[in-house]
Amino acid sequence: MGAPAEVAFAQLLFGGIAFMLLAAGSLVVFLVIYQKRLLRQQLHLRMAEATHQRQLLAAVIEAQEGERERIGRDLHDGIGSTISTAKLLLNRLETLPPTEDAEALLRLIREIMSAAVHDVRSISHSLYPAVLARFGLAEALQHLVDVSNETGQLPIVLEVEYGQPLPLAQELALYRIGQELVHNALKHAQGATRLLVQLHQQGPLLTLLVEDNGCGFPPDSAPPARGAGLRSIEVRVQMLRGRLHRQPVSGQGTRMIIELDDSDA
Missing domain, CATH: 3.30.565.10 (Histidine kinase-like ATPase, C-terminal domain)
Structure with a gap:
């Protein structure tokens, strides 16, 4: 009579141990899965933040470059053309019979205007290098x-x-x-x-x-x-x-x- 009771107790004990092991294993698996999911979420947030920062930087620089392009185009097409026209007019005046002092003055003005045209073109290129868009x-x-x-x-x-x-x-x-x-x-x-x-x-x-x-x-x-x-x-x-x-x-x-x-x- 004692043996069957001992067998039942042993079976119950082993069953309890197995249940606890199964519960512990399930808990470990749950924790591992939860930790991986948490890590994936954190990685996703960091990647999203990094992407946002890159997009923000790109937008800021794109706006700066767009403004530089506009100013550079205005300088080249507006001021540059005006100064070039003035230089052509001065060259025309030089063909007239001026006095010796007027000739010296005209030469000086032509040099100044040439320098101004060069400076405007340099500023225009600095603001937006057209040669880059055209030739690489x-x-x-x-x-x-x-x-x-x-x-x-x-x-x-x-x-x-x-x-x-x-x-x-x-x-x-x-x-x-x-x-x-x-x-x-x-x-x-x-x-x-x-x-x-x-x-x-x-x-x-x-x-x-x-x-x-x-x-x-x-x-x-x-x-x-x-x-x-x-x-x-x-x-x-x-x-x-x-x-x-x-x-x-x-x-x-x-x-x-x-x-x-x-x-x-």
């Missing part, structure tokens, strides 16, 4: 280098290996980055005798490099404060989902590198 990033960088070399401030060498053009919006952002880097180097590269601008494309990796051979600053010293120009560069690099590397070398200048990798997209 490589030609726009070449034009930027040619115009900068005309100042005689610092010789600039351009090296381009760019076989697969990017969409216009990305090329425009890269051009603005290059423009700002060249401007910064011309302004801050003390003691430099050469400036290298390099656009190199290899597979999915596109690299824009601007390097000077100025005095630079020691690696263990504090870098210069981030001005508006560098912040603008960082915003555009972030919009392009790229990477910005700043490599100062003591006594050997500063190297700025922007990398875009399509395989990371």
Whole structure:
């Protein structure tokens, strides 16, 4: 009589243990599933926030570029045409029999007007590089280098290996980055005798490099404060989902590198 009772008790005990193990396993599975779902939701929120930030940055920069394009077109078509017409009229007046003083004055006015036309065209290109929209990033960088070399401030060498053009919006952002880097180097590269601008494309990796051979600053010293120009560069690099590397070398200048990798997209 005792044995059957013991067997029933053992069965009940094993059944209870099995039930508790099953309940514990179900709880673990529930917690794991809940944790994964929570992680997916958090990842989705972060991705949505990052997408929103990129869209916001793109909208801000697009608005800026649109305004620059409008101003540049107005300068070129309005003021530039007016000054060019005035120059033609002065050339016409020069064919009349003037006095010797009038001839000198006319020559001076013609030189001033020529300089004004050049300045207006430079401002127009700075606001919106028409050569970029027409011929692409490589030609726009070449034009930027040619115009900068005309100042005689610092010789600039351009090296381009760019076989697969990017969409216009990305090329425009890269051009603005290059423009700002060249401007910064011309302004801050003390003691430099050469400036290298390099656009190199290899597979999915596109690299824009601007390097000077100025005095630079020691690696263990504090870098210069981030001005508006560098912040603008960082915003555009972030919009392009790229990477910005700043490599100062003591006594050997500063190297700025922007990398875009399509395989990371």
